[in-house]
Amino acid sequence: MLDLGCGSGYHLGRFAATARSVLGVEPHPDLCALARRRTRRATNVEVRQGVAQDLPLTDASVDVVHVRWAYFFGPGCEPGLTELERVLRRGGTALVIDNDPTRSTFGRWFRRGYPTVDPDAVERFWSTRGWQRRVVDMGWRFGSWEDLAAVVRIEFTPETAEAILAEHRAAGGALEVDYAVNLWSRDY
Numbered sequence: 001m002l003d004l005g006c007g008s009g010y011h012l013g014r015f016a017a018t019a020r021s022v023l024g025v026e027p028h029p030d031l032c033a034l035a036r037r038r039t040r041r042a043t044n045v046e047v048r049q050g051v052a053q054d055l056p057l058t059d060a061s062v063d064v065v066h067v068r069w070a071y072f073f074g075p076g077c078e079p080g081l082t083e084l085e086r087v088l089r090r091g092g093t094a095l096v097i098d099n100d101p102t103r104s105t106f107g108r109w110f111r112r113g114y115p116t117v118d119p120d121a122v123e124r125f126w127s128t129r130g131w132q133r134r135v136v137d138m139g140w141r142f143g144s145w146e147d148l149a150a151v152v153r154i155e156f157t158p159e160t161a162e163a164i165l166a167e168h169r170a171a172g173g174a175l176e177v178d179y180a181v182n183l184w185s186r187d188y
């Protein structure tokens, strides 16, 4: 099992509970260090520094690839797809999770923050390459307005974040935000 762009390793321990072996690949050395620290007690987890375009793995060595919000955003990620094809065993599966800007409160915020992302072009990119789309409705739930604001300020530029927060507060300031994502998958 490969978690590609694993960040600080949030998912690695959960995958390790059922997978024979789990590999996290992540470009940033500081995040690799955090991921290794987080999983230090798991004997079936390894973290390697690397990028999707040049995976530090041998050919046909992986059964499942999971990618959440990392590099595979549609047009432009072709070099990473070539690498997925190389490292996945025949019969393996790749799963890519990305935002769905066409639906949900967060989707609307995302369109405002990233107006150049064309959802139709992204959809065409995946479907013409044989990937299946499953729509998933999830959400954020915060304990306080300050926590919500802090996360919005991570996700968007200062100007966009403040505009979103002002509008959201004026609409009641709900601490739950509905958030639509696409789960793209393909069997190899």
Ligand SMILES: C[S@@+](CC[C@H](N)C(=O)[O-])C[C@H]1O[C@@H](n2cnc3c(N)ncnc32)[C@H](O)[C@@H]1O
Binding pocket: 004, 005, 006, 007, 008, 010, 025, 026, 027, 028, 031, 050, 051, 052, 053, 067, 068, 069, 070, 071
């Ligand atoms: C939004 S974070 C998501 C982290 C993790 N997948 C998660 O869901 O919590 C995006 C991650 O993608 C990584 N990343 C950026 N460029 C990448 C690339 N070319 N190949 C692989 N990972 C990349 C970043 O370093 C970061 O850890």
